[in-house]
Amino acid sequence: MRVGMGESDVVLLEAVPRHASSLWTRAYLRLLLLGDVVCALACCASVLGVRVSFGAYIPVAEIVLGAGLIVAWPLSMTMAGAYRQKAHGEGTDEFRAVFNGGVGLMAAVAIGAYATQAVVARSFVMATLPLAIMTTLAFRYRMRKRLHTRRAVGDYMRHVIAVGHREAVLDLVVQFRRQPHHGMEVVGACLPPGKLDTDLEGLPVLGSFGDVAEVVAETGADAVAVLACPELDGATMRRLAWSLETAKTDLFVAPALMDVAGPRISIRPVAGMPLLHVEHPEFDGGKRVVKTVFDRVVAVFAVALLSIPLSLIFVAIRLTSPGPAFFQQTRVGRDGRPFEVLKFRTMVVNAEQLKSALLEANEFDGVLFKIRNDPRITRVGAFLRKYSLDELPQLFNVIRGDMSLVGPRPPLPEEVAKYGADVRRRLVVKPGMTGLWQVSGRSDLSWEESVRLDLRYVENWSLILDLQILWKTWSVVTRGEGAY
Template identity: 75%
Template sequence: MSVGAGEPGVVFLQAAPQRAPSIWTRKYVRFLRAGDVACAFAACMVVLGTKLLFGAYIPVEDVVAGVALMASWPVTMQLSAAYRERGHGEGSEEFRAVFNGGVGLMATVAIGAYATQTSIARSLVMAALPLALVLTLAFRFRVRKKLHLARAHGKYMRHVIAVGHRAAVLDLIMQFRREPHHGMRVVGVCLPRTQGDLDVDGLPVLGGLQDVAAAVSLTQADAVAVAACPELDGDTLRRLAWSLEEQRTDLFVAPALMDVAGPRISIRPVAGMPLLHVDHPEFDGAKQIVKNVFDRVLAGIAIVVLLPAFALIALLIRLTSPGPAFFRQVRVGKGGEEFTVWKFRTMIVDAERLKRALEHANDGDGVLFKIRNDPRITRIGGFLRRYSLDEIPQLFNVISGRMSLVGPRPPLPEEVAKYGADVRRRLVVKPGMTGLWQVSGRSDLSWEESVRLDLRYVERWSLILDLQILWKTWSAVTRGEGAY
């Protein structure tokens, strides 16, 4: 590496070797290809085996078509970018690429057969290809979960240089640490003004903005993440991208609106400038009608299915501690309107009276009151809280329209009284039985983190996100972690 002549503060890496994909990435892609071929093979065997089972004749053309499917399947996935490194374990891009590739191959086979008048077994187009697509998506989902588990133990991570002001960089570092499944690990920091800083939360400061490329070369980092930084204007950022080209280092730029959803952001060229356009979130209209119908229908079905559990839990509460089976409490809903939330009682009857005497043992921070080993919790109450069974009666609040299945945590009035202007943003949507806070740590979260997750949900709401949270809630509840 050498520093070439040019504008002050710009590092030019001359004759720097191109960084090859990491060893684990190459192995991971090979494993994905082998799995995709295995899925195509399994789909063909199922279709051909079903024909044999019913005594049907299998012509040679069907066998040839099956072999062609197995050979073309990984090629199709490659062409649709299903092996792209940026999709490994992150976002929906990988699944979208697999789906698009599979549908594209089906359309190509069908249109090609029609155009050339070639006789292709209907079972290939109508059964084998769709089955191969379903198996591949299931395989990719399973592999991704294993990758997330490995990353939780510090494996298969991408090394990142974080660039920006100290506070923004620190926030970036903490977010990467909180969510290791993204596969990002900060190994060094570059600040616009170091002011003698040697480290940021234990990570070394490797220089200023002009030293980013040198820091990448020194640490052999895979990517550079730029937090919001006024000093990095368009020209400076462009020069930084140029200096990283030869090292094949990825460049990520975090916008100031970090919690705004991707679908709401689009880049529009105006007067030769790429402008970032941010759409407003939709809190009314057709999407909210769909959400309300979805919530009430699903809640109604759940109530009917869980009626035996309602009766059993209520009976156990009455038998193990004196007092009613249900607990009612005033919470704050959409627009700051108060309502009564229903839960199964998990504490002794006079729990609220004893709260003041236990304030010294509060494990929560900010405005939350939490005690990890709360003496007011009954024996059956601890079990109900661990698996969130005490929340089941809130289904009636969903039926009444005061709550949603997914949303921010319903706060107490005394909590809302302490809210700042930004935190009140949580109240523009209905509170939910579950939410990002439920699937991200539950009571183990700090006040700031729970607020950040609730605000992220408000900014990113969509029916797809609700379905994802509901899916993850089952895993979070069955593990019973972070509930007390």
């Protein structure tokens, strides 16, 4: 039975333009196609221009071949899946598709030239196509950042109907609102029968589980997100998928294992049933050795490169406030082993003694202690904290083996004493100088959200994930967001 919609719900639905997502998606794809062609044209013209400047003779056949490669470039991107909508906005699928398409075209040119004994200038295979790959990747990255900027103000969003229980729906709404670059906006919810009068903090409840297809038709939503709940069994999900086929509405299903992703998950048919197979995370063996070597090598190079800035910060702290430049504090590392973390001092010398008088001003909703305008922070310390420069001495902790470049936040012993069994899972890997918590809000995160991100990293860590987090850390730190 459909639930009646109030006046506020009607206003909200009128504000959601039908098929808006498909309109901007087509425009965005056309812009990507045009940009890819321009990248290929610019690279081909640049290589030919350099050859001419060095006195090389360019036969007409090579010019024709260059024109053919410019035409073939977007075709190779299409075959590799670089224009699929699901590849845009987040993840590495888009960049992987561009790379695979470029390499595939290089291989086709090389094999074709060998098979036909055609004389092809090496510049096409050794310079033009590799340069086109790098240029297209740079263009796609710039387009992605532009897309994220527009989504941060509410543009280019896909409208989603959330299906599930109240708590799961609210959690999904919070996640999408905190990270708008995903391009998902929940515009309505379908709850279990008997729960239709539940308050969802302003989000309209448009129907029950049996009304999803009708709600999608009325709202013009682009996708349906089904959250884990026992009422929606296999037969119900199959019928829901069939009902959404005609309108080409995307269907997303969130498994119960919310924080397990990537190569650990695969679907395997067993006895005619598609079963979700979840592999155990690897905390030892070759992957751990590679991570340890990577951490220490990068940390050594970073210390050498930052030696002058480190010295200047040291002098600035000593000249502006009495006391040592460094601050050592006991933290808990891998497997619960304590170690001394090294940081630049950002507070007055007796900060720990003053902490008890400030406990009532704590702004954090968990075991952490955080105050946005902490009176114990020095003037230089405020600047160092804003841009996380006070964390740089932890490079020596990485070299020493106490920490990693990427990992969960290093906790205090009194925090660990309050951990439950689930939270202690954070301690199975080394703490990091940065992590998912650093690139997802820093001190603006709640305690529960910080723990969830740390556990997600523990469950899915890999060297590729570390590289992605390190790349994102740079932009987060330079903006100085969420640090205090």
